[in-house]
Amino acid sequence: MKSINKIRNGSLYYNEGTHKVERVLGAVNSQRVWTKRHKDSTKDVRIKDLRMAKNQEVDSYVRESEIKAMLPPLPKIV
DSSP states (O other), X not given: OOOGGGXXXXXXXXXXXXXXXXXXXEESXXXXXXXXXXXXXXXXXXXXXXXXXXXXXXXXXXHHHHHHHHSOOOOOOX
């Protein structure tokens, strides 16, 4: 992406830096946005590293999300 105006909050984008699909949450400034992936913490990403996710990438992201939702939580080590 070249312009923050073309980024849509809530949409899925492919991050060329991490090679993963991430959801854009909002703008940090004119060059960076907040993104989130499933239950991971948010991070700021340069918009030039993002492109719209392709249908196949979105489907994979959704399947991964469904699988993670079905798995029981890991036990906590005390």
